[in-house]
Amino acid sequence: MNPAFSQKNKLGIFDGHGDVGKDVKPGSAVFNPKTQEYELSGSGYNIWADHDEFHFLWKKMKGDFIVYTRARFIGKGVDPHRKVGWMVRKNLEGTSAHVNAVVHGDGLTSLQFRKTAGAQTEEIKAKLTHAVVIQLERKGNTYTMRVAKFGEPFVTEEIADLDLGDEVYVGLFLGSHNKDVIEKGVYSDVRISVPAPASLVPYRQYLGSSIELLDVASGKREIIHTSPKSLQAPNWTLDGKSLIYNSEGLIYNFDIAKRTPAVLNTGSVKNNNNDHVLSFDGKMLGLSSGVKELGGSIIWTVPLAGGEPKQITPKGPSYLHGWSPDGKTLVFTGSRDNEYDIYSVPAGGGPEVRLTSAKGLDDGAEYSPDGKHIYFNSNRTGVMQLWRMKADGSEQEPVLNTGEYHDWFPHISPDGKWIVFISFLKEEVKADDHPFYKHVYLRLMPVTGGTPKVIAYVYGGQGTINTPSWSPDSKKIAFISNSGELPVMEAGGK
Incomplete structure (x- = not known):
């Protein structure tokens, strides 16, 4: 084993790092825990032909995985073919079989691979150049590269039947394409995820969760809490200090500064799902909690300080999504006579009012901050799309009807300027479903209309x-990402 790859070089989420190849000018790797960024420096003649020279920051893994980062070079550089990206290698020898998703200094973006030790490297060029977002996924012996300029959807390339063995080295790399030159790069929002196995039983088995905060202007992400359990649907409290989420039927209040969760007292109501919402004044919490004897999910309200909740809807399924700015009305998705529509109900309880009647699923209803409109998603056209209507249910119209994706859960920023929503891929998900553990985009568009940005x-x-997940200053989004347990292995080997 090369001593440069010992466990003493463990860094962040990675097991080790070092130079691959012979007589390579020494590179380095640094992790900044405050920014959650990695900086690599490296040299080497190239990653090409029958052997490679570069600096590698790696984690030893088995099974399927998805790795993601936003990468950029530091400085103008010397050679236009310097390289940053993700790599999967069979071993740490310079001639190893491997696959990499790479962006070159001149913008060339490609999927490169060497099928066997010492073989010639092959390449599939992406249809875009100058990618910033780099994702590489392994599913069996199939490797899928997804790349994008930030804000745009992924462009995908794939290589199948590439056998690197079950146990591989996965990591970030940097090569200068010049053995006498050291180049540098920065890798932000680095994520390694273990996807759900094909055997996973939905709604019975779950992956772990990370609570992330997203800066809307920059796209910068920060993981603030990770759990092996399923955490779902963070609401941001009005004071900006806490997040409210559900897990295993309970509601939690997560202190952002202390990074600690505490169970929120919801009395005897302990089968809560991920359809919960805070009142605009921040004093009350609306819950959706399953009661089998009443037909499923029932809506309740409780003070944010906790207590015994008050039952609002007499029957289910009823899934709460919105609270009117004046605090007087709740809007929810209800199944009545086997048809899911949007209903309103007085926040203190009372008769339901049906607001939508189109065939199909209407869901995710939420008031605009001025109380004039209700935004929701509907698959009445055969594709799940964003819609809006006046607060009384009149003038129903599509907000975004391009139909590229299945779009769900429009959330309006507190300043009333933006809509954030989640988009599922049509090739993965049906129009009436929003399952766990898929590739999704969070997209943003002005309330006045326009092209959504990822x-x-x-x-x-x-x-x-x-649920509504904006920070009160309209600058950040809280959301959940998922991963199975990452393997813990001994570093080493060849």
Whole structure:
């Protein structure tokens, strides 16, 4: 084993780092825990032909995985073919079989691979250049590269039947394409996720969760809490100090500064799901909690300080999504006569009013901050799309009807300027479903209309942003990403 790859070089989420190849000018790797960024420096003639020279920051893994980062070079650089990206190698020898998702200094973006030790490297060029977002996924012996300029959807390339063995080295790399030159790069929002196995039983088995905060202007992400349990649907409290989320039927108040969760007292109501919402004044919490004898999910309200909740809807399924700015009305998705529509109900209890009647699923209803409109999602056209209507249910119209994706859960920023929502891929999800553990985008668009921008590329789905998730200053989004347990292995080997 090369001593440069010992466990003493463990860094952040990675097991080790070092130079690959012979007589390579020494590179380095640094992790900044405050920014959660990695900085690599490296040299080497190239990553090409029958052997490689570069600096590698790696984690030893088995099974399937998804790795993600936003990468950029530091400085103008010397050679236009310097390289940053993700790599998977069979071993740490310079001639190892491998696959990498790479962006070159001149913008060339490609999926490169060497099928066997010492073989010639092959390449599939992406249809875009100058990618910033780099994702590489392994599913068996199939490797999928997803790349994008930040804000745009992924462009995908794939290589199948590439056998690197079950146990591999996965990591970030940097090569200068010049053996006498050291180049540098920065890797932000680095994520390693273990996806759900095909055997996972939805709604019975779950992956672990991370609570992330997303800066809307920059797209910068920060993980503030990770759990092996399923955490779902964070609401931001009005004072900006806490997040409210559900897990295993309970509601939690997460102190952002202390990074600690505490169970919120909801009395005897302990089968809570991910459809919960705070009142605009921040004093009350609306819950959706399953009661089998009443037909499923029932809506309740409780003071944010905790207590015994008050039952609002007499029967289920009833899934709460919105509270009117004046505090007087709740809007929810109800199944009545086997049809899911949007209903309103007085916040103190009373008769339901049906607001939608189109065939199909209407869901995710939420008031605009001025109380004039209700935004929701509907698959009445055959594709799940964003809609809005006046608060009385009149003038129902599509907000975004391009139909590229299945769009769910429009959340309006507190300043009333923006809509954030989650988009599922049509090839993965049906129009009436929003399952766990899929490739999803969080997208942003002005309330006045326009082209949506991708602000987060996430492995998640159900529970990611089911509920209003804006910070009170309209600058950040809280959301959930998911991963199975990352393997813990001894570093080493060849």
